[in-house]
Amino acid sequence: MNALRHCACSIVLALLCWHVAAARASDVPYVPTPMNVVDAMLALGGVGPGDYLIDLGSGDGRISIRAATRFGTRGMGVDLEAHLVNSANDDAKKQGIADKVTFAVRNLFDTDLGRATVITAYLFHSVNLRLRPLLFEQLKPGTRIVTHDFDFGDWPPDQKLTIDVPDKAYGPPRSDIMLWVIPANFAGTWQWPVAGSATHELRLEQKFQMPVGAAMAQGRPSRLGEARIKGDTVSFTLTGEAGVQRYSGRISGNVISGTVVLRDGDPPLPWRAERIKTGKINIGNMSGSINALRQVAASSPLKER
Ligand SMILES: C[S@@+](CC[C@H](N)C(=O)[O-])C[C@H]1O[C@@H](n2cnc3c(N)ncnc32)[C@H](O)[C@@H]1O
Structure with missing residues (x-):
């Protein structure tokens, strides 16, 4: 009888854990990247027809969809919000590029990044910092990473530019766009x-x-x-x-x-x-990154909770 109760409890606990994981709260609220910033991100990343672009936290899919319609770029986007993923897939169909880009409801931390030649992200610093070791682990040397407004702490970008964004929803009317290229190991x-x-x-x-x-x-x-x-x-x-x-x-x-x-x-x-x-490549320690994060957090237009 005890064994049966134990077994039932374990099943209930497993189901609870599964529900908590499935309903995992988003790490970043949905704020779309303005289209002039999307275009500048694609230009800075040198995105072209031969690329495979993964947008981490893809929202309404605008970055991947723009790359596909403008350049024929293939790729995918992942987001935790099912309604955003559905709208992105609908839009891809409407624009006739559903054979090039797909969107899935998935946690970005559970996404296989190995196929990407370009990663785009508009996420918080804290999320970028958790992502950083995965990028070094999974991406091929030469893969470009382009972010909007939030960087990777003490990993300096290879290029950075600031552009005017008159219709920006938060903070000052401008955006930082940054590019990193995954380095090969020369150590x-x-x-x-x-x-x-x-x-x-x-x-x-x-x-x-x-x-x-x-x-x-x-x-x-x-x-x-x-x-x-x-x-x-x-x-x-x-x-x-x-x-x-x-x-x-x-x-x-x-x-x-x-x-x-x-x-x-x-x-x-x-x-x-x-x-x-x-x-070995030294990819920094988290305490250095957290200090950098504290310094920039105060001036971030999209505030972390
Ligand atoms: C600031 S929005 C950016 C949307 C889009 N990339 C853009 O630039 O227009 C961040 C998106 O990340 C999604 N998100 C947050 N945490 C996530 C996670 N752990 N896994 C997947 N998506 C996530 C949110 O639902 C939101 O749509």
Whole structure:
């Protein structure tokens, strides 16, 4: 009898948990992105016909629908509000692009992001910060993320612009639009020969898309400068006694292939570096992010509860 009661209680508890999860309150209220901001977001993300765009918290679907009607972009949107998802799917049908974009009632945190080449989001900082590790875990290097007004704390955007929005529903009549590109992992120790002579070595650490490091060129310390990572490409200079060498290349596994200019004015030569020791991308800690969040929260037009 006790076992039966125990079993019944477990079933009731499981059902309750399922109901609470299913009725999970939205993390952000619905506020549509004005259409001039949508267009600016698509332009900043360089969205085109070859992209697969996922709008996280898609509302009435306007971002994905605009990308599909303007550029033929495929994609999907997820939202917790069934009435918004229904209206987005109806609109996609009306506009004749239902074969390109679909909308589903789903928690954005339970959404598989791996197929995306572009992610768009108009969510709170706190939600972006919870999302951040998932983006690094699931997205391919080179995937663009475009947000409206809210950033990712101490992960600096690759590009940011502010545009006038005369019909903005909240706060000052302007919007920030930001772009991030998921970086490949360049961290570790790289070696290569130059002009057949002694090995160059570069030890790189990487925080988000920002590389820092120390280099040895032909056995002598060399200063690393102008280091940039964008998606799967890297560029940097090494400055030593012989002058400035300019490197740029693309990563594939543990190899970078590209070109080097050994002296200003020289033609570029082929460059191939091998990683002899791998490292990890530092994607920051949450306490740094929470501090950044506190600083910006006071000035956010769309207030977090
Ligand atoms: C500020 S609106 C943005 C709507 C649309 N992306 C746009 O820019 O016009 C945020 C949307 O996220 C949805 N949302 C909030 N929390 C969510 C979650 N955990 N999973 C999926 N959608 C969520 C809300 O229902 C709302 O429609």
